[in-house]
Amino acid sequence: MKSTLHDIVKLILSFACVTGKCCAFHSIVLGHQQNNRTQRHRTLQSLIENNMPDDNNFRIGYVADVEGHWDYFLEYVQRSNVLYWEEHEGHNTNISTTTTNNYGITFQRLKLRPNTHFVYGGDSVDKGPGDIRLCRALVDLKKQYPDHVHLLVGNRDLNKIRFSSELSDDDMERPIEDIKRPFWDSNAKSYKEHLEEVKQTHAATNSDCTLDDLNTKTERLRWMLKHTLGCPDTFEFRREEIAYLDKIYGSYPPTCETHESSPVPTVLHRTNDVDVDRTKVTDEDVVESFNYEINHSEGSLRQYLHHASIASIIGNTIFVHGAIDRLTMRFVPSKYSKFDLPTSPPPSFAEPSIDIADGMMIDDVHEWVQSLNEYLHDGLKDFESRPHWNEERTSRGGEALLAIQNRPSMWGRSVVCNSYADGGVVATDDAEEQRKQALRVAEEELNPLAFEGVASNVFDQAPADWLLAHGIKRIVVGHKPTGDCPAVLSSAYTGVEVCSVDTSFARRRDISTGEKSNRFGVNRGDAIALVEIAGSDCNYNRLEISGTLADGTEYSNTHPHIGNNEDAITTGDSILGKKTVDGWWVKASVSDSYHLCRGKGRTVEYDTRSEEDVVVCHQLLKR
Numbered sequence: 001m002k003s004t005l006h007d008i009v010k011l012i013l014s015f016a017c018v019t020g021k022c023c024a025f026h027s028i029v030l031g032h033q034q035n036n037r038t039q040r041h042r043t044l045q046s047l048i049e050n051n052m053p054d055d056n057n058f059r060i061g062y063v064a065d066v067e068g069h070w071d072y073f074l075e076y077v078q079r080s081n082v083l084y085w086e087e088h089e090g091h092n093t094n095i096s097t098t099t100t101n102n103y104g105i106t107f108q109r110l111k112l113r114p115n116t117h118f119v120y121g122g123d124s125v126d127k128g129p130g131d132i133r134l135c136r137a138l139v140d141l142k143k144q145y146p147d148h149v150h151l152l153v154g155n156r157d158l159n160k161i162r163f164s165s166e167l168s169d170d171d172m173e174r175p176i177e178d179i180k181r182p183f184w185d186s187n188a189k190s191y192k193e194h195l196e197e198v199k200q201t202h203a204a205t206n207s208d209c210t211l212d213d214l215n216t217k218t219e220r221l222r223w224m225l226k227h228t229l230g231c232p233d234t235f236e237f238r239r240e241e242i243a244y245l246d247k248i249y250g251s252y253p254p255t256c257e258t259h260e261s262s263p264v265p266t267v268l269h270r271t272n273d274v275d276v277d278r279t280k281v282t283d284e285d286v287v288e289s290f291n292y293e294i295n296h297s298e299g300s301l302r303q304y305l306h307h308a309s310i311a312s313i314i315g316n317t318i319f320v321h322g323a324i325d326r327l328t329m330r331f332v333p334s335k336y337s338k339f340d341l342p343t344s345p346p347p348s349f350a351e352p353s354i355d356i357a358d359g360m361m362i363d364d365v366h367e368w369v370q371s372l373n374e375y376l377h378d379g380l381k382d383f384e385s386r387p388h389w390n391e392e393r394t395s396r397g398g399e400a401l402l403a404i405q406n407r408p409s410m411w412g413r414s415v416v417c418n419s420y421a422d423g424g425v426v427a428t429d430d431a432e433e434q435r436k437q438a439l440r441v442a443e444e445e446l447n448p449l450a451f452e453g454v455a456s457n458v459f460d461q462a463p464a465d466w467l468l469a470h471g472i473k474r475i476v477v478g479h480k481p482t483g484d485c486p487a488v489l490s491s492a493y494t495g496v497e498v499c500s501v502d503t504s505f506a507r508r509r510d511i512s513t514g515e516k517s518n519r520f521g522v523n524r525g526d527a528i529a530l531v532e533i534a535g536s537d538c539n540y541n542r543l544e545i546s547g548t549l550a551d552g553t554e555y556s557n558t559h560p561h562i563g564n565n566e567d568a569i570t571t572g573d574s575i576l577g578k579k580t581v582d583g584w585w586v587k588a589s590v591s592d593s594y595h596l597c598r599g600k601g602r603t604v605e606y607d608t609r610s611e612e613d614v615v616v617c618h619q620l621l622k623r
Contacts, residue, residue: 058538062120063501064321065121110141133245158401160294167217188227196211246280309376311415321477323475333403339403341408346442411451419477423601424605427459435456437450474491476533483597492578497559499531545557557573580596581616
């Protein structure tokens with residue numbers, strides 16, 4: 001009976017799919033009739049649900065761009081079907097801190113459930129008071145499950161390599177005037193301009209203060225964070241975390257005894273649950289912490305980079321921090337790449353050549369991923385062997401890693417920093433015009449700065465065909481914000497499903513949700529996203545996305561299956577990840593309506609429509 005019912009329903013659904021694609025136009029308008037058909041489709045699916053084989057033998061959990069938001073990560077783990085906390089034996093008693101009080105603290109260790117994988121998509125630090133704790137927890141998880149935990153590097157992870165050379169004693173001897181604004185941002189202040197601004201704030205209390213007096217490692221670091229790394233609050237976030245770690249563990253940086261107790265346990269307190277005295281942490285302590293975490297072999301960020309990759313493939317899904325587009329596909333930069341405007345001529349942007357001077361092109365996707373990861377590990381070895389500038393200040397270790405996280409340095413070919421996202425979605429008409437203009441400027445004016453802020457073309461069939469030829473049917477990325485929930489491109493458009501997950505700027509200023517709207521920080525608001533890939537195995541599975549929208553609404557969605565299992569019935573909402581005829585993207589299904597989004601640049605708009613009012617364009621596959 002089970003087999004017969006399966007065959008009957010499969011026949012009915014196959015007929016529905018055929019009749020739904022009988023029109024050979026470039027696009028088909030799916031309106032009220034399609035939605036009714038979708039509802040009947042769901043009813044048939046639920047009819048046989050209890051008679052189908054178990055389809056949840058395999059699951060991947062994914063999160064990216066937590067950026068030190070410890071409370072956000074705790075909430076993510078609480079919702080996760082992949083991760084959980086386990087009490088860590090030997091560390092569940094009262095602990096004496098540096099104060100006279102004792103605290104009953106239960107230490108927990110992050111664990112992975114059976115038959116699962118976990119991918120952290122990069123950008124672990126900068127925007128919250130949990131950088132160190134997050135990196136420690138992720139690295140410890142990787143050490144426990146080396147083949148099932150995948151840590152990716154983001155630009156915010158790699159660019160901290162600069163601290164070693166640019167905060168060194170030798171570099172502090174450079175003339176202030178020699179320290180220019182970052183080459184990729186003409187609007188940023190130079191170091192001298194920063195110090196002049198600081199001097200103005202000191203004028204009322206110390207009118208004799210000079211720029212040389214202010215030229216300290218503290219101010220150099222503050223300038224770097226604010227004007228070259230885009231995280232002006234990070235200095236004070238680190239002060240807060242140092243105070244917290246010192247109170248909970250009794251010392252910071254960790255002592256030799258702490259290093260010997262492997263793994264370093266994690267405390268499941270939310271940041272505001274423990275009162276700490278930040279005033280006891282000096283500016284010098286903060287500077288020393290940033291140096292320690294990247295320079296010391298046991299530093300949390302140093303360890304994270306050591307255990308990370310640039311790209312990872314699990315079955316039919318590939319994970320990178322940025323984007324795989326016509327420029328980044330196949331490309332592996334030269335290990336001699338410089339973190340500067342390139343002096344080499346630009347590549348051919350229309351059809352990248354196999355013969356290039358500043359790297360190599362690799363046709364096989366799996367070999368490409370392997371080569372990118374070797375590029376990372378070779379760069380880390382270089383950094384560890386010579387972390388400071390040479391005497392001429394023309395070379396330093398890890399320069400190639402700084403280059404790959406900077407689009408101008410790569411002539412727009414950074415798999416770490418390229419991005420699909422614009423206006424909260426994966427494609428906008430405005431972004432496409434900007435991209436075309438940037439390519440013209442880069443080619444005609446030989447200007448690599450044209451690539452700053454440009455979005456990749458998610459509809460480009462060339463990278464999709466390349467990935468499909470090697471069995472890859474889904475790309476999952478982070479890096480650039482996509483509003484209050486992940487942005488998805490349905491596989492119906494190119495054959496490859498794309499999921500962009502960063503929700504770090506999700507808070508909506510157009511609505512009021514009360515005091516709790518800052519639960520995950522002033523930019524994240526209430527929004528949180530849980531992205532998982534579930535199925536019978538790593539090659540036949542579906543996206544499952546759930547979470548909380550910026551207005552507090554909970555959602556839980558299943559996208560259509562992708563894979564090679566011809567005997568299985570496709571489930572999931574086929575409207576998700578598609579663009580409406582009037583320019584909105586369908587991002588989530590909430591109760592009996594859809595959550596829609598459109599935008600431009602950093603401006604994001606939202607709309608809610610009933611199922612009957614959603615009319616989407618479905619681009620037929622050209623194959």
